[in-house]
Amino acid sequence: MKSKFRHVALFGKYHAVVSGAALESSRRVLDDVAQFISRIGAEVVLEAGTAEHLGLNLYPTLKMAEIGQQCDLGVVIGGDGTMLGIGRQVAQYGLPLIGINQGRLGFITDIPMGQFEQTLQPMLVGQFEEEQRSMLHAKVWRDKHCVFDTFAMNDVVVNRGATSGMVELRIEVDGRFVATQRADGLIVATPTGSTAYSLSAGGPLMHPTLGGWVIAPIAPHTLSNRPIVLPDTSHISIEIVSGRDASANFDMQSLASLLLGDQITVEQSIHKVRFLHPQGWNYFDTLRKKMHWNEGGI
Known part of the structure; x- marks a missing residue:
């Protein structure tokens, strides 16, 4: 053929x-x-x-x-x-x-x-299965000007400086104040990225067809700061309130150095990534194999 x-x-x-x-x-x-x-x-x-x-x-x-x-x-x-x-x-x-x-x-x-x-x-x-994966569109704003603009399939990660203490972040969703968190950082992950850094930070696994993002703090100062799942229609804003030498990573492959007062905005990209899989493929088979779950069945 x-x-x-x-x-x-x-x-x-x-x-x-x-x-x-x-x-x-x-x-x-x-x-x-x-x-x-x-x-x-x-x-x-x-x-x-x-x-x-x-x-x-x-x-x-x-x-x-x-x-x-x-x-x-x-x-x-x-x-x-x-x-x-x-x-x-x-x-x-x-x-x-x-x-x-x-x-x-x-x-x-x-x-x-x-x-x-x-x-x-x-x-x-x-003979294949097709799926589409959502992406994040992230920008860094400084003095009301966009100084960095990129996309991420996995996650956007805001990190504290290598030698400094915690970073303090003000988080808003759709213009509404959510919390000010003191932590080593914060992860905004797609369902695809839920099996990456977010998982290590205690975030949930998300099926790739779900229309949502997960926000997961990294080593938060207050243990009641927990991961939260939001609709993927949300507009997320993260402001650097305190902390030296903070940075933002996008799929861990591009980097932006941040200053106090900088804002990172994250929203859904208008583009999706198209994947083709072998016929009969399903997400749970992948999870079971890659995460070494018990494969016994009835």
Whole structure:
């Protein structure tokens, strides 16, 4: 059977790859996947950064915007961090993504590397499950001017300085005062991000189809400050009241240094990330496997 997708872009994990055996292994994996997709009848291109850093020149290359405009599928080979980075960039184009796991956890890159051929083939001919994941749109405001503007698939995290004590944060939701919290920081997480840092801070697991965010304090001074789930239509504002050298992280991949009086606003992005999963995939199977829950059944 011929591929349902005509123009497939490959994205690789290369930021942590320097040289030697790791570099050669990454090259070989991408080439194997590219050849497999080509045999099914799709045209394959490599994302330009992937091709440059891995030294691959066997396939045409496109930049991210060109991929979004010209391709009808993206295949990401790496871990969840790689998928987060690609997902944020291509969401505006509506490009669906398939993840082949070359990392550790694999919550959103769910095809095992050793099984990519038997799993990918039926997906390429149209046998897959599709879901859409929401994103956060975050801004940093200073003296009423926006000084930082970005998106996050997992979370927005406000942290205290590395050498200072707690940070004091004033939190508002939809213009209404919620609380002033003293803590090591605060996490605003999507359902996708509920299995990341928020989980370590005591936040709940959220099914990815839920329309909500979770706000979770990090090591709060007052133990009654607990995680809270809000509608994803909420507009969240976090103001730095006190604390030196505070910062904000967005999916732990971009960073903004904060000053007293700065405000971080978080709301729902107009874009969603499209994921394709193997037919029969469900979220609970992923949780059970990745979190090592008891798999016994009746």
